Amino acid sequence: DTGVSQNPRHKITKRGQNVTFRCDPISEHNRLYWYRQTLGQGPEFLTYFQNEAQLEKSRLLSDRFSAERPKGSFSTLEIQRTEQGDSAMYLCASSSWTANYGYTFGSGTRLTVV
Amino acid sequence: RKEVEQDPGPFNVPEGATVAFNCTYSNSASQSFFWYRQDCRKEPKLLMSVYSSGNEDGRFTAQLNRASQYISLLIRDSKLSDSATYLCVVNNDYKLSFGAGTTVTVRA
Numbered sequence: 001d002t003g004v005s006q007n008p009r010h011k012i013t014k015r016g017q018n019v020t021f022r023c024d025p026i027s028e029h030n031r032l033y034w035y036r037q038t039l040g041q042g043p044e045f046l047t048y049f050q051n052e053a054q055l056e057k058s059r060l061l062s063d064r065f066s067a068e069r070p071k072g073s074f075s076t077l078e079i080q081r082t083e084q085g086d087s088a089m090y091l092c093a094s095s096s097w098t099a100n101y102g103y104t105f106g107s108g109t110r111l112t113v114v
Numbered sequence: 115r116k117e118v119e120q121d122p123g124p125f126n127v128p129e130g131a132t133v134a135f136n137c138t139y140s141n142s143a144s145q146s147f148f149w150y151r152q153d154c155r156k157e158p159k160l161l162m163s164v165y166s167s168g169n170e171d172g173r174f175t176a177q178l179n180r181a182s183q184y185i186s187l188l189i190r191d192s193k194l195s196d197s198a199t200y201l202c203v204v205n206n207d208y209k210l211s212f213g214a215g216t217t218v219t220v221r222a
Binding site: 105110 | 122148150155156157158159160163201208209210211212213214
């Protein structure tokens with residue numbers, strides 16, 4: 001296990017379609033985070049899991065967004081009825097019990113909604 | 115007010131120069147602090163943690179001033195490979211908050 005893995009790396013979709021991204025964290029990390037990054041901005045927090053429990057969701061996450069981590073291992077982020085404003089880099093990160101040592105990020109999924 | 119504010123730059127410096135930049139954070143209860151580096155269209159990568167006593171990692175020196183709630187990064191003897199966006203990051207309990215980044219370009 002060499003790091004956080006995200007799939008797909010790139011996704012182009014038509015407006016109104018649903019998309020799903022997957023994240024496989026570092027195996028011994030129990031915390032998993034989703035962030036979104038748009039051009040010229042730093043990553044913005046979307047949601048956070050500790051094991052399989054989703055403990056916080058940002059107000060950035062509209063009802064069209066849902067995230068799961070069914071067995072406390074990999075996670076999925078689904079966006080329904082995509083809009084052009086959803087175009088961004090979606091980053092997954094994981095950490096151990098404490099974030100005092102920072103996160104390890106995956107390479108991200110770049111979403112383009114046309 | 116944003117949780118973490120950074121001077122966006124860009125800082126355009128010649129090789130060998132020293133460049134320094136700061137960020138400020140709003141939550142006085144923030145627990146730990148980091149600088150991340152992000153190359154164009156890549157994921158952020160941890161550059162270094164920042165401690166109250168100040169710390170160095172090779173050519174990079176980070177300082178934290180809790181009283182004034184600012185964090186600094188200094189890069190000595192800049193290399194072309196230092197060209198990147200540097201993200202100031204604070205940890206509030208379990209969640210990292212990122213600044214928008216400071217862009218540094220090192221020219222030959």
